[in-house]
Amino acid sequence: MNDMPTNTEFPVWGLLPKKETGVVSFLSKYPTYDGRGTVIAILDSGIDPGAPGLQKTSEGKVKVIERFDCSGCGDVNTTTIVTPTDGIPSSWKNPEGTYRLGVKHAFDLYPDRLKDRVKSEYKKKCWDEGHRKSCTPNLNEADKLEKENLDAKLDILNNYEKKFNDVGPIYDCILFNDGEKWVCCVDTSENGDLANCQLLGEYSITHEYAPLTQLDKLNFSINVHENGNVLELVGVCSSHGTHVASIAAGYFPNSPEENGVAPGAQVVSLTIGDGRLGSMETGTALIRAMIKIIELKKKMNVHVINMSYGINCNDLDEFINIDTNLILEDDNDLVSADYIPAQTETANISDDSDEEAEIISNQTNNVTNYQQAIRLVKDLQEFSKNKGAQWRRIGDLVNEIVNTYGVIWVSSAGNNGPALGTISTPSDINNEPIISVGAYVSPDMMIAEYAMRQKLPGSPYTWSSRGPTIDGGIGVHVCAPGGAITSVPNFTLRYSQLMNGTSMASPHAAGVVCLLLSGVIQQKLPYSPYIVRRALENTANFIEGVEIPAQGSGLIQMEKAFDYLVNYHAEQERDVRFQIQCGSANSKGIYLRSRLHTSLHTFKVSIEPHFLDSDNVEAEKKINFNMKFVLTCSASYVNCPTHLDLSNVTRMFAIKIDTSFLTEGLYSTFINAYDVSCIEKGPVFKIPITLIQPKEVNEAKHVVSYNKINFKPNTIKRHYYVVPNMATWAVLKLTSDEDSGRYVVHSLQAIPRQHCKILETNKTVAVTSKADSYLCFPVKGDLILEVVIAKYWANLGEANLDYSISFQGIKPNQPTITMHAADGIHTVEVKTLQGEEISPTINLKNSVQILKPSEGKIAPLSSRDIIPPCRQIYELVLVYNFVLSKQCEVSPNLALLSDMLYESEYESQFWLLYDTNKQLMGCGDAYPSKYSIKLEKGDYSIRLQVRHDKKDYLEKINEAPLLLHQKLSSNIPMDLYLSYSQALIGDFQAKANNPAHYLTGTITFAKDEYGKKADNYPIKYILADNSVKKSALSNDSAAAETTYEDLLKEYPDHLLIHSAYLQVLDPLDKRILPSFKKQTCSIEDDLNKVINICNKVIESINEESVLAFMATKTDLRPDAAKIKSTMEQQKNIYLECLSRKGIALCRISVSMEGSKTSEISSVWKSLVKFIDPSDAKVLTTHVLYFAIWHAFANKQYGRLMKYVLKLQEDKPSDEAEKKIIEYCEKLNWDHLSRHLQRSLPSKFPCAFKPF
Structure with a gap:
């Protein structure tokens, strides 16, 4: 009997x-304040206007009012103009009568998931059945004489x-102007049936969209640029952006409970994710999106930006001038730093330790320097002198949009928690113009979204990124619900989907x-970005028991925030932001990872007011600005002034922090500045302070243990340690009394001025009572290590955990080893922490070729790339050529600008890799890995x-080299020796026949398995110069015959003369392939000429003598080497002439329908005596x-296909591919000919794709 539910x-x-x-x-309470009258720009992966809830607002207006793909992924070159004679539907209106044509690869627009689905459908409908039928007859044919031909057919089909x-x-894309607007037809019929294809106008004017095909259901729209020269097809590169838009502003008139937060708001979709890169954002897309926002401000007021995107960034000022031996000398200026100088004492090593072990390998240290690279780095440093931390050109434009144009920018904090300092860019931008949002999960969400068995207290998700920022900023300003089940694009074939992340919290806040x-x-009422942020922060509900770095000011409270704006809209600081700069680094706050030997820290702090759109603010307003503040801080370890008078000028004061009485742990607080005339409105500005107090590690055992925790x-335990100087890895051991527990272990060491992922391990570990769990991770000596152990937020149950962290280490005297092939022996010294056993191994895994640009061109970009009012953006296009002698995996790397996007002085880098036929093989951006x-x-x-x-910046790098990393087919181990004498007689030799300039790999020293896994170091093996001289052969066809006859008179028996002349008469690169189409011109005379020359050579070579020599196993004659060389030459020329003669005879036979059959057979029989075809x-x-x-x-088309495919495999060509299609049609392999015909434009395009 089924139990009937009582609560439905x-x-x-x-x-x-x-x-x-x-x-x-x-x-x-306010039903009309539902977002109507506001516009939100969503910088994401694109929004599907056909998804549920995204058609209309609560007022019946169009929901998605603009759609732009800022990445360039949807661009189509439509510069080709034609005047057709027929094929145009009569319903089309085109006063000019001319049409612009372009082509678009559908997969450029498809998200990966959709691409997989369409591929599967295509194979099922257009391939499988036809292929099965083509294979079946071959299995039953039994003509033995045709066996090779039949086997070839079956092999080809199987392959x-x-x-x-x-x-x-x-x-095909057909673009024209109907007299009022641009209109486009995408011929998805693939056969010119334009009448049955959708005709779309510009989205900004018509708001028209349609599915590309009924199979894919990918809704697309169009924009047109450059007066028709560029057509932009706008789709979506993932479902992320649509989900985000639905949270922010979805509207469901028949089910209001499904509505987004602001159902009355309208939306602008700006795609910053590039579909070619799997939806990764690019600098090009970010800049274009911000340009578009500034342009849209002229015709509509974009009020809010949501950006649920981001990555972790470095601080370029130090990143390009990094010093691994950095010592911060002045504690008083120590802000956002925890690098501890090496102790002067000798490390305490046990008696049985191997204090110094000498490892010698076969090379010596030699670092290759590039003068140009050094010059470029110095130039970049010059560019960076007066910039704020972390952000460059992109950050400048973000600040301009917020601080000049007054747009409120909301962004996701990141999903890199639970360790501290894991905030993603753009939330960590300098000057903090962005409202950064953390992710919160509520009890109702646990039941409705996650189908959990019970409700738990609401809290930030375990994975939500924590503050502070790298330079002491708060990192997370507020938090909001970080999960939802709501609309996704139609291409997913789903109504809704669960997604969670700070990506979902940010649109809620927006x-x-x-x-x-x-x-x-x-x-x-007037407002500004600054008062809106204060309203959110000062009215948020602080969640008890949750750290400030996780929630900032707390969970957003809508009604209180609105009341704040209404009550305090007339305050004089409404349009003022207060720029806070702390310490000599001018950081946004104080982030002190305290040294154990220093307890008193003094920081200078400056406060400077900045007005919204300052250049256009009346002088009287600036003159009259004056505020008197009371400064308060609840933390006993902070000593600050109590009052501050501030006018339109920078004010400075000092604060002191005393950590002498603090125990191990995290301490977060604020210095709050209250307006003395209105204390109740809350802090006008805050100075965030974050302190980390580490724990000493037992020097005798180097182990710390915790019992019955x-x-x-969602319980989170944080531990901080000063890592022993010689430690290089740590092992965490966990034991639980719980049957099954899910824990997040996050270890992180903040390296000065580098992003948080440089030295971190973030793993989910299953811990049970049945066995201990272990996790190893690398560490760096003298840096503070944070180890976070958290029970996953959705893992029900309570448990006691025992865990310990043990430090071990084998430290080489060179963190990066560079060897040169010419120097033979290289010595490495290592020291151990506590006598660890060593068993060093070196594996070289990649070869690296340095490519120099063959050409470079600087040119202005289109009107899409002009920053208002008139800052023209330029492009530098560099071309690099390379040759691969065998199949391999490659990864291009412009090392000078790699691993930098937001923090780069250059706006963007993007590369496209092509074969010789202009087929796009792959693409990438600034992150080569x-x-x-x-x-x-x-x-x-x-x-x-x-x-x-700036063109001059581009000119500085117009000769920048590119590194081409190639994965070796198998790792190359290197020999290591314990003594110099052993290394001296070793047999390792560097090979000089590799086009690479150096090899890269890793070296490990530990014998311990955990040490091998966690502790490894890069090694670079520089090869000798492998430049290859190119031959300078040339053919002068006009003088060839005269030269040939003259040489024959002088050297009548020289076979190479005939061979060279045959190359002129019948060059390899001009050879044609057989066709079923009738030959229109006579070629018999030319072919007979080739046959005559070949006969001369064939008759002059004794076939039996050559065959007899080839059968000889050992030749003991004194001149055996000379004889072998002569015989090899004769054999090669003989085979060449047999082949050339055979080809000529076959071509004559085909043109004369069957003649020369016996001669062809005779030549073939002679050939197969030497080789097996x-x-x-x-x-x-x-x-x-x-x-x-x-x-x-011989009409053996299976063999024909086999050989042509071999030719195509060696050197693909458009001609050969078309012949293969022709042969497939002859073999009645219709499914294959259709498939190859469909692939032809992709494999052999007419032009390179646009960036």
Whole structure:
């Protein structure tokens, strides 16, 4: 008997939570303040206007009012103008009568998930059945004489099945102006059936969109740039942006409980994720998005920006001048730093330790320096002198949008927690113009979204990033619900989906801001980004028991924030931001990772008021500005002034921090500045202070232990240690009394001026009572280590945990080892922490080739790339060429600018890798470790774009080298020795036949398995100069015959003369492949000429003598080497002439329909005495062409296909591919011919794709 539920009400309010922040009660009180009158720009992966809830606002207006793909992924070159004679539907209106044409690869627009689904459908419908039918007849044919031909057919079909790859369709794009607007038709029929294809106008004018095809359901729209020269197809590169938009502003008239936070708001979709990079944002897209926001301000008021994107960044000022031996000499200026200088005492090493072990390998230290690279780095340092921490060009524009144009920018804090200092960019921008939002999970969300068995107290998610920022800023200003089940794009074939992250918390906060502005705009009250942020922070609900770095000021409270704006909109600081700079580094706050030997710290602090759109503020307003503040801090360890008088000028004061009485742990507080005339409005500005007090590690055992520590869901335990100087790795051991527990272990060491992921380990570990769990991670001596152990927020149950952290170390005297092949022996010294056993191994894993640009061009970009009012952005396009002798995996790296995006002085870098046929093989950006491409042997080129609005900056790098990393087919181990004498007689020799300039890999020293896993060091092995001299052969066809006859008179028996002349008469690169189409011109005379010369050579060579020599196993004659060279030369020329003669005979036979059959057979029989044509490994190009023509002449089309495919594999060409399609049609392999025909435009495009 089934149990019938008694409660059938579903907690729909928890699917897209709004109660927690007071949105529901606010809208019930003010139903018209639902976001109407506001516009939110969403910088994300694109928004699907056809997704549920994104068609209309609560007023019936269009929800998504603008759509732009700022990445360039959807661009189509439409500079080709034609005047058609037929094929145009009569319903099309085109006064000019001319049309612009372009092509677009559909897969450029497809997200990865959609691409996989469409590929699967295509294979099922267009390949599988036809392929099965084509394979079946071959299994039953039994003509033994045709066995090779039949086997070839089956091998070909099986190989195509094995290597099946759908590159996707190429669609023609037809663009024209109907007299009022630009209109586009994308020919998805692929056969010119334009009448049945969708006609779309510019989205900004018509708000038209349509699915690309009924199969993919990818809604797209169009924009047009450069007076019709560029068509922009706008789709979505993932479902992320649509989900974000639904949280912020979705509207469901028939089910209001599904509404987003601000259902009355309108949305602008700005795609910053590049579909070619798997939706990674690029500098190009970010700059274009901000340009578009500034432009849109002219015709509409963009009020709010939401950016649920970001990565972790370095501080470039120190990043390009990094000193691994940095010692911070002045504690008084120590802000956001924890690097501890090495102790003067000798480390305490046990008696049985191996204090110094000498390891000698076969090379010596030699660092290659590039004068140009040094010059460029110095230039970059010059650029950076007066910049704030972390952000460069992109940050400048962000500040301009907020501080000049008054747009409120909301961003996700990141999902890199629970360790401190894990805030993502852009939330850590200098001057803090952005409202950074952490992710909170409520009890209702646990039940409705996550189907948990019980409710838990609301709290930030375990993974939500924690402050402070790298330079002491708060990091997280407020928090909001970080999960929702709501709309996703139609291409997913889903109504809604659960997503969680600070990406979901940020649009919730952005929606709240829209509600606030909707109210104040309707009440005609003034506002600014600064008072809105103060309203959110000063009215947030601080969650008890949760650290400040996780929640900032707390959970947003909608109604209180609105009341704040109404009550204090007339205060004089409404349009003023207060720039806080602490210490000599001018940081946003104080982040002190305290040294154990120093307890008193003094910091200078400066406060400077800045007015919104300061250049246009009346002088009287600046003159009259004056505020008197009371400064308070609840922390006993902070000593600060009590009062501050501030006018329109920078004021400075000092604060003192005393850590002498603090125990191990985290301490967070604020110095709050209250307006003495209105204390109740809360702090006008805050100075964030974060202190880390570490624990000493027992020097005798180097182990710290904890017993019976109680963990409940989302319990977080933080531990801080000064890592012993010689330690290089640590091992965490966990034991639980719980049957099954899920814990997050996050270890992190903040390296000065580098992002948090440089030295971190973030793992989810299953800990049970049945066995101990272990986790190892690298550490760096003398830096403070944070180890966080957290029971995952959704892991129910309570447990007691025992855990310990042990430090171990084997420290080399060179953190990075560089060897040169010419120097033979290299010595490395290592020291151990506590006598660890060593067992060093070196593995070289990659080769690196240094490519110099073959050409470089600087040019101005389009109107999309002009920063208002008139700052033109330029591009530098560099071209690099390289050759691969075999299949391998490559990863390009512009090392000078790598691993920098937001913090880079240059706006963007983007590279496209092509083969010789202009087929795009792959692309990438500033992060080389993310992009590796598997390539076949052949010639390739890389086109790399770097952008900047100053041409002279681009000129500085127009000769920048590119590193081409190639993964070795197998690792190369290197020998290591304990003594110099052993190394001296070692047999390792560097190979000089590699095009690479150096090899890279890793060296490990530990014998311990955990040490091998966690503690390894980079090694660079520089090869000798491997430059290859190119031959300077040339053919002068006009004088060839005269030269040939003259040489024959002088050297009548010299076979190479005939061979050279044959190359002139019948060059390899101009050889044609057989066709079923009738030959239109007579070629018999030319072919007979080739045959006559070949006959002369064949008759002059004794075939039997050559065969007899080839059969000889050992030749003991004194001149055996000379004889061998002569015989090898004769054999090669003999085979070449047989092949050339055979080809000529076959071509004559085909043109004369069957003649020369016996002669062809005779030549073939002579050839097969020397080689087996079925063995692809021994086929030369001459023999391969003869095999192709021999198969064609004998109508053995399976063999024909086999040989042509071999030719195409070695050197792909458009001609060969078309012939293969022709042969497939002859074999009735219709499915294969259609598939290859469909792939032809992708494999052999007419032009390079735009950046």
